[in-house]
Amino acid sequence: MRKRSRRTRGVLAVVAAAVLGVAGCDAVGGDSAAPSESAKPSPKPTPLWDRSPGSVAAVGDSITRGFDACDVLSDCPEASWATGASPEVDSLAVRLLGRSGAARRSWNYAVTGARMADLPGQMAQAVRREPQLVTVMVGANDACRSTPSAMTPVSAFRADFEDSLRSLRKALPKAQVFVASVPNLKRLWSEGRTSPMGKQVWKLGICPSMLGDADALDPAATLRRETVQKRVEDYNKVLKEVCAEDERCRYDGGAVYDYRFGTAQLSRWDYFHPSVNGQARLAEIAYRTVTAKKP
DSSP states (O other), X not given: OHHHHHHHHHHHXXXXXXXXXXXXXXXXXXXXXXXXXXXXXXXXXXXXXXXXOSOEEEEESTTTTTTTSSSTTSOOGGGOTTTOOOTTTOOHHHHHHHHHHHHHHEEEOOOTTOOGGGHHHHHHHXXXXXXXXXXXXXXXXXXXXXXXXXSOOHHHHHHHHHHHHHHHHHHOXXXXXXXXXXXXXXXXXXXXXXXXXXXXXXXXXXXXXHHTTTTOOSHHHHHHHHHHHHHHHHHXXXXXXXXXXXXXEEEOTTHHHHOOOOGGGBOTXXXXXXXXXXXXXXXXXXXXXHHOSOO
């Protein structure tokens, strides 16, 4: 019996030592210092949004082409808020890449008169350059039709925007997108109608659904403008919602729509499109959104 007890106590001692040894591999008890290996800081995750992208491609309509910013009824891409080289504008591309960098690594595929239905084609052109950032400003021409009934349906506007982002994401999974809101067209009418010259140019066919019969204030004209304005607001809701579904997309939060363009920010030829000064204000809004720590 004594020999068996001694053997039993020996076995228990060995088991206890083994258990304590295993526990000591994973835990630090009392006031003991943790092993130096466990004190190493975890690496910071790479942020999804790069606030200093290395290249920029722009898609959209006449605003991004700088239409009527420099000469009457003509494009002026050097004054574009997105990619222009004009020192007076200090475009988004110049602010991000520097003047020489913008000249080599920014591209403008916007087309005057373009609507959302044209965006998939423009996006297909842009992806060939493999830009790190794509800017989107489109929608004004979808509302600026001959009559309110001819405006692009909201459902079609959404479908084409979603298609554009899908094609971009398929080709360039990590490309970033900045989306500008559609400007407040009623605000532009209110400001521009103070110019006799501007109203004459409007008669050539610039945004007739909003600007037609510029001085008319009767119930029918008021309803027409309110209908167009409501459609612009619906378009901006689509831009916000679709962009929010893409983790590498930033919407301007309605900043362009909310901006109160005055006569100094409007073209002196048509009092509707942004002037060089107005283009500079758009560049500021875009740069602020793209470089913000959080959207």
